Amino acid sequence: MSNDQKHPAPPVSHGVERLIERLRDEGVAEGRAGARKIIEEAEARAHWLLQQAEEEAELIRRSAVEAAERERRSCDQALRVASRDAVLSLKARLSQVFNRELDRRIESQMQSETLLRELILAIAGRTRDYCESAERLEVLLPRHVFGLEDVRRDPESVARGELTALVRELIGESLRDGVSFVQSDDDTPGLRIHLNERGVTIDLTDKSVAELLKAHLQPRFSALMDGIVK
Template sequence: MSPPTHPAASGVEELIRRLHDEGVGKGQAEAEQRLADAQAQASRILAKAEEDANALRDKARLEVETSRRAGQEALQVAFRDTVLSLKNWLLQRFSDDVERLVSAEMSDREFLQRLILEVAGRVRERHDLDSESGGIELLIPEEAVEVEELRRHPEELRGGTLSHFVLARAGSLLREGVSLHVVPGAPAGIRIRLVDRDVEIDLTDATVASLLLQHLQPRFRAFLEGMVR
């Protein structure tokens, strides 16, 4: 036969059990809350990390794209500058060659002979000049004729030279109203002076080359534009 249960003891046991149950429940609730908080914090950390990673990736992509564009633009500028420099160099080389060829041609004595006769005839006809109306003075550079030989031995000058031409034609040119003057230090080519009219026509190498280049340079530049892009 079991001993009788004391009411006080039963109350204590019930209290202990109830406290135990409440403690367990509260602990479980706290544990669950802490777990939820930890999970939420982990989610926030993960989201922040993902956001930072995306931002870094976007920044890196932007920097790469910016660097790529900057590199392309730098290459384009360098290429454009190179092409421009090449065109300018070719144009300058072309101009130098024209000036050199003109200077060489204007220094050629046979060419000067033909030029003197042609120019003298055309100027006289165009301006209706003769020996009585003042005539024409042709100024030729000293380097074109053997001035010293003309002075010393005019009779020994060989045929075909400009000096021989000057001697041979001097009389007939004077009768036609044309006089020749040798000018020390004058550039290659000739100058024509219309006496009593204050007019001088410049056919020196620099002037002729300049006139030619005014005509040729635009065409050569257009040619370069088509060839060098």
């Protein structure tokens, strides 16, 4: 009996099954490896995307914080400027009110016949003390002081009133050493003293006196406003 008859060859189907099993195992292993690789890549991608999202969120947060800070500083600056402008505007308005009230009061006072007479006597007499004896003085008075229009309108009331006494007193004073009283071309409250030989005029009208008082009082008024309005 031959060897082939003693050991018969394994059937073909058994070898095929083993091949199929091996291929299946290899396929499963490759599939698992591929799946694992896909999962790892997906996890890496997800981690990267999460990191990118966190970085972008941090940039957005910082940008928002910086924008809010810029807005806050801008608002603070705008408030400071508005406050400063309001204070300056208030000071300017108070200064205007102060100046208008000062002008009004001085104009009213300079129209007083009593004050005008005192100014004439005091200024003319004092000016004569500093002038040469031969030098002539002209005191320019408002037109209404001479009362020509008042006389035409109501002669009796003028004769009884203080204006007449004032005019007579002025006429009497005009006889003093070189001092004459002249009617001005306008009715500006106050008076002017003109030194003929020197060509100098001393302006004591309401506007001139108001400017002198403003120059004297305005610094004190401003200091007062700085202490009250800050």
